[in-house]
């Protein structure tokens with residue numbers, strides 16, 4: 646049986662999915678709640694990564710080791726970094742990099758030591774399904790025509806980026822290292838690395854809640870409260886039908 650883990654960072658992002666969960670069964674493990682059940686007939690486990698790479702790692706390992714999930718899908722929000730990546734847009738990751746990992750000069754900046762790579766690539770098949778699901782989800786919400794669906798690199802780090810100057814510096818340093826990031830968040834690269842280690846498929850969708858600039862904290866809070874859960878609900882619903 647193929648069980649899909651749906652991981653969200655925050656309770657507000659998860660709520661819409663919990664509302665739809667059939668035959669819900671809660672298990673508390675590693676200080677977290679794991680919700681097993683069915684979404685649109687498919688076996689799933691819903692869990693919170695919490696915030697930051699270490700917290701996300703704990704949840705991901707528990708999902709794989711204890712709950713035996715066969716794939717992980719992350720749904721959440723992110724700050725827009727790339728030109729043309731606006732609040733309300735949706736980004737589907739093709740890969741992740743840790744923007745705060747720097748073991749230079751021993752290793753090239755951003756490279757994860759002993760892996761020989763900076764980027765962790767998302768599963769191609771699951772990501773293609775997520776792209777289709779996001780397209781269907783966006784269309785079903787009848788959002789403004791300017792709402793865009795992006796596909797590319799997401800940068801993760803243990804820092805909420807809340808300054809235009811900081812966002813520019815981060816983005817240009819990444820570009821200098823050959824990494825053109827569309828968005829920034831705080832968990833995806835950790836989950837991608839865990840899934841690489843365990844050889845299970847991973848895909849991620851992030852809705853843009855803010856531009857990682859001086860008003861990011863306000864924009865983030867409003868978006869998470871009012872919008873994020875709805876996006877997760879419609880995109881996951883479409884995805885589950887495609888799996």
Ligand code: ADE
Nearest residue numbers: 722723724805806830857
């Ligand atoms: N998630 C959503 N917005 C973010 C930001 N500005 N920085 C880091 N993670 C985020």
